Amino acid sequence: MENAQLYEAEREQRRLVERSQVQLVQSERLAATGRLAASLAHEINNPLQAIHNSLQLMLTFPLEAEEQREYLQMADEEVERLIGMVTRILEFARRPQREMQPTNLNEVIEKVLTLTSKYLQHRHVVLRQDLLPDAPAVLAIPDELGQVFLNLVLNAVDAMPEGGTLSISSRLTEDGCLAVAFSDTGHGIPPEHLDRIFEPFFSTKEEGTGLGLTVSYDVVKRHGGKITVQSVMGEGTTFTVWLPALPE
Numbered sequence: 001m002e003n004a005q006l007y008e009a010e011r012e013q014r015r016l017v018e019r020s021q022v023q024l025v026q027s028e029r030l031a032a033t034g035r036l037a038a039s040l041a042h043e044i045n046n047p048l049q050a051i052h053n054s055l056q057l058m059l060t061f062p063l064e065a066e067e068q069r070e071y072l073q074m075a076d077e078e079v080e081r082l083i084g085m086v087t088r089i090l091e092f093a094r095r096p097q098r099e100m101q102p103t104n105l106n107e108v109i110e111k112v113l114t115l116t117s118k119y120l121q122h123r124h125v126v127l128r129q130d131l132l133p134d135a136p137a138v139l140a141i142p143d144e145l146g147q148v149f150l151n152l153v154l155n156a157v158d159a160m161p162e163g164g165t166l167s168i169s170s171r172l173t174e175d176g177c178l179a180v181a182f183s184d185t186g187h188g189i190p191p192e193h194l195d196r197i198f199e200p201f202f203s204t205k206e207e208g209t210g211l212g213l214t215v216s217y218d219v220v221k222r223h224g225g226k227i228t229v230q231s232v233m234g235e236g237t238t239f240t241v242w243l244p245a246l247p248e
Contacts, residue, residue, distance in 0.1 A: 124163025159186030
């Protein structure tokens with residue numbers, strides 16, 4: 001009887017830990033998405049301004065039918081742009097899937113880069129990609145890995161306040177892992193901070209939760225992988241995600 005109670009108590013504790021992990025991932029997902037949305041405010045403002053200008057012209061000046069059609073067409077195109085931006089942001093904000101499935105990491109990375117492309121341009125960050133074209137799949141929850149990659153992209157941009165280069169590459173290791181590296185040309189991380197970089201609430205930035213890398217570390221670990229960091233002061237930092245590849 002006592003063993004049965006202990007077993008049930010252990011199961012309940014495990015369920016509580018799993019629920020906490022899910023809530024933490026979701027909280028950090030919303031925090032990162034909020035950071036990105038705030039940074040994209042100027043991008044949202046541009047199409048809104050174009051729509052406003054088109055409508056103002058139509059209301060202020062007597063226009064021929066053809067001219068009215070042109071301005072309405074321009075406004076409609078800008079609305080489509082806005083819908084696309086909001087949709088991409090909401091895709092990352094929604095509650096992630098919970099089931100592991102064979103996942104193409106290139107597709108996950110491209111989804112993140114589509115979401116962040118305007119942000120990178122605004123922050124004067126040049127993107128370089130060298131992704132393995134025929135990379136094997138990994139067993140993963142795509143949304144969770146997307147959150148990890150989004151965190152790493154945003155961290156890289158934050159590390160380059162004056163702009164720089166973000167390089168994303170992937171390779172297959174001899175032990176059957178798919179390694180995805182995110183390298184920036186920022187100021188680097190002080191050596192004394194490297195051992196603490198994945199600790200909860202530890203951050204080298206004035207703003208932020210200090211949970212982004214912690215959550216990323218936890219997600220990658222639960223996927224059977226690991227995440228490592230290398231940094232040289234004055235040269236930049238590389239975060240690498242290592243995940244077991246599925247046999248082809």
